[in-house]
Amino acid sequence: MVSDMERHASYPIPTIGSILAPILERHGFAVTSLLQMLREVQERFGYLHPDAITCLSEQLRIPRVKIEGVATFYSFLYLQPRGEYRVLFSDNITDHMLGSTALMEQMCQQLWVEPGKVAEDGLVSIATTSCTGMCDQGPALLVNNFAINRLSPERINSICELIRKRVPLSAWPGEFFSIEDHIRRRDILLGSGFESGSALSALLQRGTAETLQEIKNSKLRGRGGAGFSTGSKWEFCRAAAGTQHYVVCNADEGEPGTFKDRVLLKAYADQVFEGMTLCARIIGARKGFLYLRGEYRYLLDHLQNVLQQRRENRLLGRSILGCAGFDFDIEIHLGAGAYVCGEESALIESLEGKRGTPRNRPPFPVTNGYLDQPTVVNNVETFAASSLIALRGGDWYAAIGTATSSGTKILSVSGDCERPGIYEYPFGVTVAQVLADCGAHDTQAVQVSGASGVCVAPAEFTRCIAFEDIPTAGAFMVFDHSRDMFEVARNFVHFFAHESCGFCTPCRVGTRLLQNMMDKLARGNGSPYDFGEIEKLNQLLRSMSHCGLGHAACNPVLDTIAKFRPAYDKRMKHQEFEPAFDLDYALSQARQMTGRDDAGAHLGENE
Ligand SMILES: Cc1cc2nc3c(=O)[nH]c(=O)nc-3n(C[C@H](O)[C@H](O)[C@H](O)COP(=O)(O)O)c2cc1C
Ligand code: SF4
Numbered sequence: 001m002v003s004d005m006e007r008h009a010s011y012p013i014p015t016i017g018s019i020l021a022p023i024l025e026r027h028g029f030a031v032t033s034l035l036q037m038l039r040e041v042q043e044r045f046g047y048l049h050p051d052a053i054t055c056l057s058e059q060l061r062i063p064r065v066k067i068e069g070v071a072t073f074y075s076f077l078y079l080q081p082r083g084e085y086r087v088l089f090s091d092n093i094t095d096h097m098l099g100s101t102a103l104m105e106q107m108c109q110q111l112w113v114e115p116g117k118v119a120e121d122g123l124v125s126i127a128t129t130s131c132t133g134m135c136d137q138g139p140a141l142l143v144n145n146f147a148i149n150r151l152s153p154e155r156i157n158s159i160c161e162l163i164r165k166r167v168p169l170s171a172w173p174g175e176f177f178s179i180e181d182h183i184r185r186r187d188i189l190l191g192s193g194f195e196s197g198s199a200l201s202a203l204l205q206r207g208t209a210e211t212l213q214e215i216k217n218s219k220l221r222g223r224g225g226a227g228f229s230t231g232s233k234w235e236f237c238r239a240a241a242g243t244q245h246y247v248v249c250n251a252d253e254g255e256p257g258t259f260k261d262r263v264l265l266k267a268y269a270d271q272v273f274e275g276m277t278l279c280a281r282i283i284g285a286r287k288g289f290l291y292l293r294g295e296y297r298y299l300l301d302h303l304q305n306v307l308q309q310r311r312e313n314r315l316l317g318r319s320i321l322g323c324a325g326f327d328f329d330i331e332i333h334l335g336a337g338a339y340v341c342g343e344e345s346a347l348i349e350s351l352e353g354k355r356g357t358p359r360n361r362p363p364f365p366v367t368n369g370y371l372d373q374p375t376v377v378n379n380v381e382t383f384a385a386s387s388l389i390a391l392r393g394g395d396w397y398a399a400i401g402t403a404t405s406s407g408t409k410i411l412s413v414s415g416d417c418e419r420p421g422i423y424e425y426p427f428g429v430t431v432a433q434v435l436a437d438c439g440a441h442d443t444q445a446v447q448v449s450g451a452s453g454v455c456v457a458p459a460e461f462t463r464c465i466a467f468e469d470i471p472t473a474g475a476f477m478v479f480d481h482s483r484d485m486f487e488v489a490r491n492f493v494h495f496f497a498h499e500s501c502g503f504c505t506p507c508r509v510g511t512r513l514l515q516n517m518m519d520k521l522a523r524g525n526g527s528p529y530d531f532g533e534i535e536k537l538n539q540l541l542r543s544m545s546h547c548g549l550g551h552a553a554c555n556p557v558l559d560t561i562a563k564f565r566p567a568y569d570k571r572m573k574h575q576e577f578e579p580a581f582d583l584d585y586a587l588s589q590a591r592q593m594t595g596r597d598d599a600g601a602h603l604g605e606n607e
Pocket of ligand 1: 225252
């Protein structure tokens with residue numbers, strides 16, 4: 001049997017072998033940790049060096065092509081060198097509203113680099129990324145995976161200076177990286193003063209089956225969007241046959257405009273981990289995972305510290321709270337920039353070290369999840385709420401909110417309002433109430449539940465946040481009358497086209513066609529004919545897509561056409577059909593490259 005060190009010694013480039021050895025050892029040479037290893041390799045080299053891939057392939061005994069297949073799926077992993085400083089500007093509509101486009105141009109000019117490219121000297125690369133979950137304190141960017149918020153022209157100047165001088169990130173001013181919680185309204189969950197270990201003590205006193213009954217009595221529904229009954233999910237998983245059961249906390253929080261899980265993980269991590277541990281006891285799991293989106297890399301050390309503290313307090317590990325056989329621990333896996341990994345089956349694939357492609361369902365994760373074993377996947381907020389229920393009882397919880405939406409919901413409020421941040425309300429709160437509380441004026445629209453959610457017009461502000469009226473995973477983006485709702489919808493459509501994982505053709509092609517159509521409308525080449533085309537695309541995406549991303553991709557366009565039609569009509573310069581492909585526009589890049597913009601370089605003039 002060849003020892004690990006001998007295996008490394010046989011590797012042709014000892015430096016890479018010796019750098020990778022501790023990474024491989026830390027992950028026990030487990031292929032399921034491939035994504036984690038790739039992230040760490042990239043943190044070390046700045047990109048996935050081909051020799052590092054060869055080394056991983058040899059050591060893990062998997063083909064290179066498989067590793068490259070995984071790497072190319074995630075937008076934060078690079079097979080080609082990027083800049084020493086990799087800057088990614090958050091591309092959400094709220095960042096745009098706060099001036100991110102001009103700030104990115106400023107940085108590109110100051111550092112002599114084109115957007116999307118690497119500077120000739122390899123110092124810096126600048127590009128965009130989907131919403132980084134900092135909408136309450138944008139505009140935001142990531143530099144080498146760490147978030148910097150509240151960007152201003154002055155801050156951009158300072159960042160450029162630091163980059164030019166090659167100052168290591170660890171020596172940048174601390175305030176650049178400070179991220180506020182902005183908790184504006186607390187209710188039962190955020191205001192509970194939860195004591196670490198209290199819910200587990202209640203569980204052990206009451207009994208496992210009885211605690212499950214409390215969760216069921218509470219009528220708690222998942223906070224990740226779909227609203228499935230948490231008690232039923234745990235019960236199905238508990239009853240499912242398997243060699244191991246698993247608990248997974250979905251902290252991928254990629255829906256544009258959502259950032260409440262970021263705050264829960266920062267300020268209420270104990271309560272979230274306690275909820276996972278309760279679930280473990282109920283379903284019989286010994287292992288759990290927190291899948292943390294790559295954009296929240298800055299939370300990793302804090303979360304590891306909370307886990308360690310819980311181990312020391314006997315709230316994790318063997319014989320939790322002295323109860324023989326109650327063994328459970330939690331591992332953190334970092335994502336790498338793929339929104340679709342928030343979909344639970346894609347998340348499980350990613351946890352297994354693969355591309356995050358959604359699985360066929362059924363079977364569902366409760367019977368066939370992580371490593372094909374029974375697995376509960378719940379949102380961060382769902383676990384935090386379940387701790388409270390174990391402590392205070394199901395009936396107490398069910399009495400809050402509405403008949404079909406029990407308890408409270410945490411909203412991530414951003415956009416045109418005086419006090420963006422986190423607001424917790426009992427279900428049933430009206431849109432108007434939230435707008436009044438956050439200091440919104442002259443509101444034209446609210447996008448509830450992110451890009452895949454609902455666009456609510458003023459006539460509907462009396463509607464309620466609840467599963468039976470306006471369901472939401474948490475985003476609440478406010479737009480006043482100065483905003484162009486067509487551009488809001490166009491931003492979301494670009495998001496879906498960028499984030500489509502490409503697995504199924506209707507979504508891969510459909511989201512791209514939708515993006516082309518919106519871009520064509522933006523250039524003034526649209527006609528009423530396009531509305532019919534969008535409706536046809538919607539039917540295709542709804543009926544033929546493999547997962548929720550494709551199903552929801554047309555929502556923002558259909559909603560804004562129905563409610564903000566003038567924003568589209570003013571762009572309709574033609575009544576007759578205009579093809580989506582605009583040859584003159586397509587030639588604009590060639591004109592730019594050749595430095596020509598005379599009449600002869602334009603199609604119309606030569607016809
Ligand atoms: C494209 C897509 C992205 C999703 N992103 C998230 C996410 O970031 N966080 C989350 O909790 N659920 C997300 N979901 C829902 C999950 O698939 C799943 O329903 C949820 O994690 C279950 O937890 P819950 O029952 O506590 O809501 C997403 C679903 C889809 C289709
Ligand atoms: S619908 Fe889109 S995101 Fe979902 S699996 Fe298909 S291609 Fe991927």
